[in-house]
Amino acid sequence: MLWAILGWILFGLIIGALARLIVPGHQRMGWVKTIVAGIVGSFVGGFLGFLLVGGEPLQSAGWIGSLLGAIIVVAIFGRSGHRRVTHQSH
Numbered sequence: 001m002l003w004a005i006l007g008w009i010l011f012g013l014i015i016g017a018l019a020r021l022i023v024p025g026h027q028r029m030g031w032v033k034t035i036v037a038g039i040v041g042s043f044v045g046g047f048l049g050f051l052l053v054g055g056e057p058l059q060s061a062g063w064i065g066s067l068l069g070a071i072i073v074v075a076i077f078g079r080s081g082h083r084r085v086t087h088q089s090h
Helices: 002-022 031-053 063-082
Strands: none
Touching: 002 031, 002 063, 031 063
16 A cells, blocks of 8 residues: 555656646646646546546546646646735735
8 A cells, every 4th residue: 555655656746747847837836736736637637538538537547648637737736826915914
């Protein structure tokens, strides 16, 4: 079980980092958010595969599907970071 979790973390890191390289602009994401983007992207890619060809709605995707899903997730994370408003107290 530990090796499976470590595998998912490594996979998420690789896919998330590749997605961040592909998505234009600077994303304010640390390592944890990059890993989460890669893992969530795998399930987003799996869901897109389900919509296109069927199967299970909650499934992980392969490398390419995961990368496409992670690109979507990183783009969404990037958009939400730009809307953040900081308030300064005087």
